[in-house]
Amino acid sequence: MNLTVIGTGYVGLVSGTCFAEMGNTVTCIDVDAKKIENLTNGIIPIYEPGLEAMVNRNLNNKTIHFSTKLSDYLEKCDVAFIAVGTPMGDDGSADLKYVLQVAKEIGQHMTHSLVIVDKSTVPVGTADKVRDTIQNELKQRNLDIPFHVVSNPEFLKEGDAINDFMKPDRVVIGSDDEESTEQMRSLYAPFFRSSMDRLITMDVRSAEMTKYVANAMLATKISFMNEIANICELVGADVNKVRIGIGSDSRIGYSFIYPGSGYGGSCFPKDVKALKKTAEEHGYTASLITSVEDVNDRQKLVIAQKVVNRFGENLTGKTFAVWGLAFKPETDDMREAPSIYIIKELVKRGAKINAYDPKAMEEAAHFYLKDMKEVTYAKSKYETLQDADAMILLTEWKEFRSPDFEELKIQLKQPIIFDGRNQYNDTLMQKKGFEYYQIGKK
């Protein structure tokens, strides 16, 4: 098929590239001319394992193209994906200005029957707004071109996005007509080798809702476990053991119940807020979802509180080595990363930070911890340790899992570790002579 993907952010770029890899001809559109120029030369704006190689392979095969001009490509296009950002508005709802701007442009330039797909995460009812916007433009052009608006939410995990797209757990297609459902089914069929059961079709509103509910459910699991971790600590239990104890019940399962420093990233915080807002707009107070958010806000500062409990309210003269800045491993994404909140809290109390992250330091220094002279960056994890009062682990990158603990002992002023992701075995750490603080165990 001939596809157009509008928006070369995380979702658009991964989706477009994977569709090209599966034999479609794809044009990715973005208003950012510099980004398009870079992409045309195979330069990728984000770090995502496997993506750069896949983009370059498809550029060589001429199965992917990049452009700033949507109007040039709509004529040849069978399906147009809207994958532009839906940033959080001031009131917590998803801001649809970019989505509707694209819809307007499609309406201004489309020349034949099209399937238009909402790929961005958008609140229930957005497909109707997209349809109305396009219809309005067509009316102004005195045209009556049939088109369908479909919802096809993405469920990609950063760091594993290529795998998620090429071998999906499920694909959700929300459509209110048979024709576009069939077109979407044939587009996704090659991604399901054995069974098409995981290609789930439903009405548009249910599909729009599915995305928010999936993310809110996952966020709920995390906040629940973080709350349990805090209670475990108070009653003298070990949350790591409790986690294994409950996960063995197949109804609960082991995944997504790791306590830590709270969830971050581009999706969970934004989507939980937007779902709450949608409920409010319909006169419903979503108290559980509100608590999920409150628990997460509190959880981000648990490690900072442990540092304060150990070193005192005033941290002037103290330096901390921070291992990991990204909101999770295998990404350079700093959006809503707990590290931002923890570092700011420690700096506010007078501390200095020497940080290392395998991928996210540039992003941190230029945007999220910009102009903070109290924060310096090291070339390696060990380089952060010199003259530091303690090491604080905030992202569970693989390279932090089994470090040379002797080196830590030599370099740190005192062998103290605050572990915001429960990466080490506390009995072992005590044997090695460390003062070891983790989440959910005293």
Ligand code: UDX
């Ligand atoms: C998420 C969803 O998983 C994905 O389906 C959706 O499309 C976008 O949002 P992502 O933001 O890439 O993906 O991150 P994910 O791997 O889901 O982790 C989110 C956050 O939860 C991270 O901050 C992570 O550290 C935290 N987390 C995850 C926990 O604290 N404990 C866990 O057990 C799992």
